[in-house]
Amino acid sequence: MDDSTRRLLQRLIRRIPAPMLKPTLEKWGRLTVAQRQSMDYTQRKWPLTEKLLSICEENEWTTKHITELEMICVIDNPNQGMWRAFQLMDPEDDAHSLELTQFKEQFKSHLSELVRHVSVKIKKHTDEAVWIRIAWGDGFSRPNHLKPTYVVHHLQTSFVFVTSLTSKQKPLLSQALVLSTRHHAIKDANLSGRNLTAIRDLLMRQYEQVFPTKYSSPLEEKNQTPSNPHIEREQAGPFANRLQMACEAFGGGTLPQLQSAVYKLETKFRDQTNRNMTEREEPFRCVVKFESTNLLESLRHSASSGIASTPVTPLLSSIPLKGRNYFVITDNGPGPASQMHPSQK
Amino acid sequence: MSLLKPFSKLPGLNTANILLVEGEEQFQQSLADALVEETAFTVNVRLAKSLPLPLENEESRPRIDLVVFIINLTSELSFQSAEASLKYLDPGYFLGKVCFMVTNARNASVPTEQLDAVRKLAASLHCPLLFAEDQTPDGVTNAAERLMTILKVAAGLVPMATSLYLSSLTRCTVPLDIDQPSFE
Numbered sequence: 001m002d003d004s005t006r007r008l009l010q011r012l013i014r015r016i017p018a019p020m021l022k023p024t025l026e027k028w029g030r031l032t033v034a035q036r037q038s039m040d041y042t043q044r045k046w047p048l049t050e051k052l053l054s055i056c057e058e059n060e061w062t063t064k065h066i067t068e069l070e071m072i073c074v075i076d077n078p079n080q081g082m083w084r085a086f087q088l089m090d091p092e093d094d095a096h097s098l099e100l101t102q103f104k105e106q107f108k109s110h111l112s113e114l115v116r117h118v119s120v121k122i123k124k125h126t127d128e129a130v131w132i133r134i135a136w137g138d139g140f141s142r143p144n145h146l147k148p149t150y151v152v153h154h155l156q157t158s159f160v161f162v163t164s165l166t167s168k169q170k171p172l173l174s175q176a177l178v179l180s181t182r183h184h185a186i187k188d189a190n191l192s193g194r195n196l197t198a199i200r201d202l203l204m205r206q207y208e209q210v211f212p213t214k215y216s217s218p219l220e221e222k223n224q225t226p227s228n229p230h231i232e233r234e235q236a237g238p239f240a241n242r243l244q245m246a247c248e249a250f251g252g253g254t255l256p257q258l259q260s261a262v263y264k265l266e267t268k269f270r271d272q273t274n275r276n277m278t279e280r281e282e283p284f285r286c287v288v289k290f291e292s293t294n295l296l297e298s299l300r301h302s303a304s305s306g307i308a309s310t311p312v313t314p315l316l317s318s319i320p321l322k323g324r325n326y327f328v329i330t331d332n333g334p335g336p337a338s339q340m341h342p343s344q345k
Numbered sequence: 346m347s348l349l350k351p352f353s354k355l356p357g358l359n360t361a362n363i364l365l366v367e368g369e370e371q372f373q374q375s376l377a378d379a380l381v382e383e384t385a386f387t388v389n390v391r392l393a394k395s396l397p398l399p400l401e402n403e404e405s406r407p408r409i410d411l412v413v414f415i416i417n418l419t420s421e422l423s424f425q426s427a428e429a430s431l432k433y434l435d436p437g438y439f440l441g442k443v444c445f446m447v448t449n450a451r452n453a454s455v456p457t458e459q460l461d462a463v464r465k466l467a468a469s470l471h472c473p474l475l476f477a478e479d480q481t482p483d484g485v486t487n488a489a490e491r492l493m494t495i496l497k498v499a500a501g502l503v504p505m506a507t508s509l510y511l512s513s514l515t516r517c518t519v520p521l522d523i524d525q526p527s528f529e
Contacts, residue, residue, distance in 0.1 A: 231377045234393040234402055239370075305370055306394065307422070 008066050008145055009056060013049045016073050021048070024076065028069050031055065063145055071123060071133050074150060078196040081163045085191040085199055085323075088158040088177070090184035096156055098182060100124055103155060106180035107132070114172045119143040129154050136169055149173070152196065153181070159189070159203050161196060190324040198256035203323040208253035210244070242310050246303035249312035250320055255296040261325040263288040263315070268331055283331065296320060347397045351437040354408040360387040361500035362407045363492070367415035368426035370394055372448055372479040376415075379489035386502060388493075395426050396433035410500040411508075412438055413492060415446045415477075416463055418455045424463065431470075441508030442499050443472045445517070446488065448479045467517035474517035 016024055022041050025031060031039070035055050039048065056066075074080075104122045111118055117137030124130050132151040135143035149169065152161040160177060174186045193199045201207050233239060269277040269284040277284070292298045299316055302308040308316065319325055349364075363380065365373040370392070377390040389407060398406070412434060417423040427445075434443065445467045450460060467474040475491055478484030495515070499508040 228378070228381050230381045230388060231390045231392065234364075234391050234398045234406075237399070237401075239394070 002063065004145070005056070005061070005063050005066060006053060008063060008070075009053060009061075010049055011146065012066065012070050012073065013045060013052060017077075018045060020073075020076070021045075024069070024073050028072055030059065030061070030065060030068075032059075035059075067119070067121060067133060067135070067145060067148075070148075071121060071131065074133075075123070075125060075131055078152075079194060079198075082192055082194060083161050083163045083196045083199055084165070085189040085203060086160045086162060086174075086177075086186050087189045088160065088181055088183040088186050091158070092182045092184070095182040098155055100130065100155065103130070103180055107176055110179045111172070111176040114175060117141065117143050119145070134173070151177075152200075153177070154204075155181075157204070158183070159200070160186070161200065163196075190326040192325065193258050193260075195257045195259075198258060201256040202258065202320060205323075207251050207256055210247040210252045212248055213244075242306060243304045245310040245312060246300045249303065249317040250296050250300040255294065255300065255320075257293070257297075258295040258319070258325055259291060259293070261290045261295055261319055262327070264326075264328045266328065266330045295325075347400060348433055348435040349396065349398060349409065349412070349438070350435040351409070351442055356408050356410075356501065357387070357389075359502075360389060360407070361411075361496050361502060362389045362391070362409050363496055364391045364393060364409045364412045365415060366393050366396060366412065366427065366430055367417075368394060368423045369417055369420065372415055372417075372477070372485075375479070375482075375485045376477075376489055376492070379485050380492065380496075382489075383493060386500075388496070396430035398433075409442075411442055411444060411492075411496050413444045413446055415448065418447055418449045418459050418463070419452055421459075424459065428466065439470050439472065441510075441512030443470065444475065444492070444495055445472055446475045446477050446492070448477050450476050451478075461523055464517060464519050464523065468519040471512060471516045473512065473515040 013021070022039075025039070026036070035058075039051060041048070107122065108120050111120055111134070115136060116139045119135040119137075121133040122130060123133075130153050132153070134149045134151065135145045136147075136149070137143035147164060149165045150163050151173070153159070162173070165173060178184065178186050189203070191199055191203065265286050265288065266283045269280065271278060290299075296319065299308070299319070303310055303312050303316075315327075315329075318327070365376060367373040373392045377392060380388050380390050391406065391409065414427040414430070415423075416427050445463065447460070447463055449455060464474065473495065475488070477488035479488070495508075495511065497503050498506050498511045501507075
């Protein structure tokens, strides 16, 4: 058995959390009944790894088999590493009737044309997502399985989610994706996060949306009205208003977990009390970064508790509205799609 | 200016009414739940973010016996909102019917000036200053118990004790060397 295969297996076992080891191996299904029974899952990981390596020798597994296991483990646990979203533009007429087998063949053939040694594995998950694992090699070396790129695409939508992609590999992947999905271009959707389910839910709006209503009585029942008749809120009206506007801007219920939002400001400095800075011609460049374990939840809470003024400023509400968390803000009038107007204060 | 007046309405029988004013609207909720559990008499809790209180509730609002300002020391906004609300209280309240409650005083990131400022404010108004721990249920229960002691007197439910008398014993005082730099 190859040294690199051994290393791959060792690294993989280290990454899988201990309670998940048994169900993942059973799902994989490549151990015989006898081997399965001989695995003692109460031991620590080190002896288990040794056991698996010896079984690997016995069964003569190759890298191909180990990568299958890796894919299963990543699909079950997608919320590690940094995922970036991309959007496919300008579909051709037959983009909407694209079938899985066609996509698979096309993608594999295009990518192998572009990169001499590349190992591609495509798998369709139960929830309509197509998972692609790519191990890149170049003209001289075999594919590097220790740093694979994972791509998730829902067929017939225009969104692609990618993790662990270097800048050299990006144009190759983009080319292959564009050709195999029958679109004309691919662009960065300016959305990134640790949690794949969260960024997917945000882009496809799969969380509870709250719509503006004239009579907000349904929400009044749901908000934190104390149920005890002896407790009464004095300013209940404004409270309900703020809650309604915050939920309209960000959504109700549990929100997708975003970790950060970055605003790159290229606007002129504006402060009446500081003549020196305001007189400069060049824009004042600065970057504002919001970070949190659940950013949208904190923004919604700050709007409903009155810390952020309501109605919610478009700078904040465009995070869920446009599904991005990287913005470049300039002073100009209507600019290209990646720019936004700062709100007038 | 719509001042909140202490004696313009009739008191209820065997009831005590308390108003919790908190800019952040967090701690007041759990504190209210702990306060209404009192069984010896009825406790009515009103929650507000700041004063002045809306005029629509003027009719239905009972006579408020005790006004508690909850200040979170980690937030500058909380202190400013409490200070701004003080203007809307009739001076009659400051004879023992106002109390300050401070949370997060043990937090290391709180500058000492913040606590000193609250102390000076409470001392200048002759009001008691209580410290509360709002993160644990035990802390909430303790804070509610201490408030209950003051509330009972303010509502007139303790014979031979008035809130003015109690406040002369419990009011916050500022040590004479508060403006000296501390050597911690």
